[in-house]
Amino acid sequence: MDDRAAISGTTRVFAILADPVAQVKSPQAVNRMASERGENSVLVPMQVAPADLARVVEGLRAVQSIGGFVVTVPHKSAVVDYCDTVSDAVRQVGAANVVTRSTDGRLHGHNLDGLGFVAGLRLGGIEPAGLSVYLAGAGGAACAIAFALAQAGVRSLTVYNRTPAKARQLLERLAEAYPGLATAVGTDNPSEHDLVVNATSLGMREGDALPCDASRLEAGQVVAEIIMEPALTPLLQAAKRQGCQTHPGVSMMEGQLEMIFQTLHRGG
Template identity: 55%
Template structure:
């Protein structure tokens, strides 16, 4: 692949950025399609996000950018327009730069996660789900699970106010779905999901009480690197079926490319 002055650029912004797999996927996808596009990984601290987005907005050969931890909710206010889903969830993970420099934000995490489950033969319809997290990815996954027809949903998050806000948004969109707030105990649920960044670093605490996991549960991650997080290792020891983080990204790549107009 040769990058020239005619190459369209896109980016993924994160902090940290070492774990991201999106550039490899997007670059491979575009190469296979014969498109002159290159994606780069860019590390941006939370405090620098407004300046970074201002700079991206000014890049006339920029197609768009993907957004991941910890920027998915903060970037909402930096977009000029949002998709219906992104506005409802108040989270964005892909932004298209229009020719006039305006930014259109969308959220694809939830669709990718549910598609990844189904790809592995796990149908969420009718399952009870326990979801750790209330940030951008968690919000998208919660809405996608509701749309897929889970029987009930428990939200567990360190900051209860965020869980309560997410429950309120779900109640507006899916008023018949039972949604409760939970703690660290995942018992009594068919599907257990970590939708936080806990597990990216070796020193991270476990996102839930793994001693309460049982062999009849499916335990899913959204983290891709490491592929086998401490949570998944513990779940395997408990006899659980595990779902790795990579299928969520794999199922989003084409959607991300379309969202950025590649």
């Protein structure tokens, strides 16, 4: 039976906001879960340009059948300004990837990215505790991942960002919460780390630059992505050539699927 035939005036609607949106995988997974669990709901992808985010969010706030929305690149940091309340994780990292809507139209921001990334590592047989980590990026997803890795007990964390000031700001916030963690602002050289993570959007579009100097990757390193499409990004291709173990971006979504589903359907 085609589940779309069951959509009615009582269907609870959720959205996923992104730009671009063609690469998202969570609608298929969340809608399958809803069908299997007898939930009368649907998650719909919506392509929203950054300039239109405020208008779209205010529109969704006014739609009474909207239960909330998932937020991905490039809106995770910007959407925080439109939330009425936010979780401790959102306050910590300055970004949200799930927003729930109360019946009165109030919006509540949550961040599950970091927990999802760590859960995805563990699903892939990679335990982050005790590892030295190189993290490319200092945006919303990178901040969430940095805090979750610190919570998971990594030995050290090096953050590289094309704007070094953003990397320093992230590490200053991290040092307040985890004063015993060894941290450093990095360069584009990812060598001498156990785990290399691309937490930028570089690799999503054809012709993107690599997020770090892939020629400096070393056999034995684990190289992890957060990009889901393409599944084998240029960084992961380079890592394979260097003899590294690779960890695909879809694992972060798989690691947080249940959390996303429960947060949307139960309101947090």
